[in-house]
Amino acid sequence: MHSLRFDGSFATWRQAARRALLQGLAPHQLQWLDEEAPPSLFDQPAEGAPEPSGRLRVSPELLDLLESAAQYRGDERWSLLYRVLWRFVQGERSAVLAGDPDGSELHRRLKAVRREAHHLHAFVRFQPCKIPDAPDFVAWFEPAHDILASASGHFAERLGKHSWLIATPRDGVYWDGQRLQHERRCPAQWQAWAQQPEDDGQALWRAYYGSTFNPARLNRTVMQQHLPLRFWKHLPEGPLIPQLMSEARAGAQRDGQALVLAGRKGKRIARINEGDAARPPSGSVSGSDAPGLPR
Numbered sequence: 270m271h272s273l274r275f276d277g278s279f280a281t282w283r284q285a286a287r288r289a290l291l292q293g294l295a296p297h298q299l300q301w302l303d304e305e306a307p308p309s310l311f312d313q314p315a316e317g318a319p320e321p322s323g324r325l326r327v328s329p330e331l332l333d334l335l336e337s338a339a340q341y342r343g344d345e346r347w348s349l350l351y352r353v354l355w356r357f358v359q360g361e362r363s364a365v366l367a368g369d370p371d372g373s374e375l376h377r378r379l380k381a382v383r384r385e386a387h388h389l390h391a392f393v394r395f396q397p398c399k400i401p402d403a404p405d406f407v408a409w410f411e412p413a414h415d416i417l418a419s420a421s422g423h424f425a426e427r428l429g430k431h432s433w434l435i436a437t438p439r440d441g442v443y444w445d446g447q448r449l450q451h452e453r454r455c456p457a458q459w460q461a462w463a464q465q466p467e468d469d470g471q472a473l474w475r476a477y478y479g480s481t482f483n484p485a486r487l488n489r490t491v492m493q494q495h496l497p498l499r500f501w502k503h504l505p506e507g508p509l510i511p512q513l514m515s516e517a518r519a520g521a522q523r524d525g526q527a528l529v530l531a532g533r534k535g536k537r538i539a540r541i542n543e544g545d546a547a548r549p550p551s552g553s554v555s556g557s558d559a560p561g562l563p564r
Contacts, residue, residue, distance in 0.1 A: 270300055271289075272299075272300040272302055273289070273300070274303075275301070276303070277303035277304040277305065277453075279336050282339065282350070286350070286354055295355065296348065296355050299351060301347035303347065327354070327358065331354070331357060331365060335353065337419075338350060339415075340415045340416050340419065341378035341379075341382055341414050341415075342414050342415065349371065349378075352364075353365060353371050353372070356371065381413075381414060382414050385413050385414045385416045386419070388500065389410060389417070389420050389421070392496075392504065393410050393435060394504060394505060395407065395408045396470065397470070398462055403462045404431075404432035404433050404434050404443065404444070404445075404462070405432045405433060406431060406432075406433040406434075407436070407463045407465065408434070409463040409464050410437050412437060413499075415440070417437060417441070417442055418440070418442065421442040421444075422449060424444070425444050425449055428444070431446065432445050434459055434462065434463065436459045438455070438460075439453075439455060440452055440453050440454065441455030441459045467505065471505040475505055475509055478505075479506075479509050484513065484517035487514065487517045
């Protein structure tokens with residue numbers, strides 16, 4: 270068993286995988302150890318090893334798939350990638366197909382990575398930062414996978430020349446208005462900026478969110494599917510959501526409006542059942558009984 274230790278980046282893994290392929294090392298002969306794995310007496314550094322002679326032909330499309338799947342955090346994170354790569358080089362093109370066991374797991378991870386990138390775009394909340402030398406806007410995010418470097422360009426296209434940063438417990442990105450800088454280990458200063466006390470704009474947003482929340486349209490299952498619980502604590506409206514859902518269960522769904530609005534003066538309009546809507550109101554005249562009309 271060869272234990273290859275590397276820094277956890279795809280670029281370093283790719284170089285080590287190339288050397289392993291040229292040496293003819295099968296997947297079951299390798300143990301991949303990234304920077305989070307505990308040290309072992311049998312570790313071999315992936316970097317600095319002699320380069321074996323030979324050539325490999327791997328399609329750019331496969332490398333793109335492997336690089337995207339490498340962002341997935343989970344068991345056999347790197348072992349699966351090497352197994353797919355090994356089989357592909359050996360002529361098993363089915364290794365990347367969804368009908369293959371390895372290919373199916375590869376595509377499941379790709380789907381999870383894409384979904385987490387969508388979560389980043391949907392649930393990051395920037396707030397202005399008034400600290401000297403800090404960027405214009407800062408945000409804190411806790412992704413389930415390592416998607417920050419590949420998915421953050423989305424914000425560079427939307428915030429223009431404003432500077433901003435997104436900090437996570439692991440890595441961080443900083444946009445200075447022209448260039449996107451990614452740090453695999455987020456500097457402590459960035460994390461401090463991103464976790465600064467909230468500004469007055471967030472209180473205003475909570476007031477708006479609470480007043481426009483419609484309990485009659487609440488579907489708890491769908492809401493938690495599209496807005497997972499783990500993101501609530503970092504959203505300005507997050508503390509309001511459990512309260513609003515509780516009020517909906519307590520009867521606010523009958524009114525179709527938030528309690529703060531239901532308590533105001535005004536005419537109450539009861540909701541009509543479907544059966545009642547089909548019957549004409551009492552005292553009304555049907556078409557056949559209307560005066561002046563032929564029967």
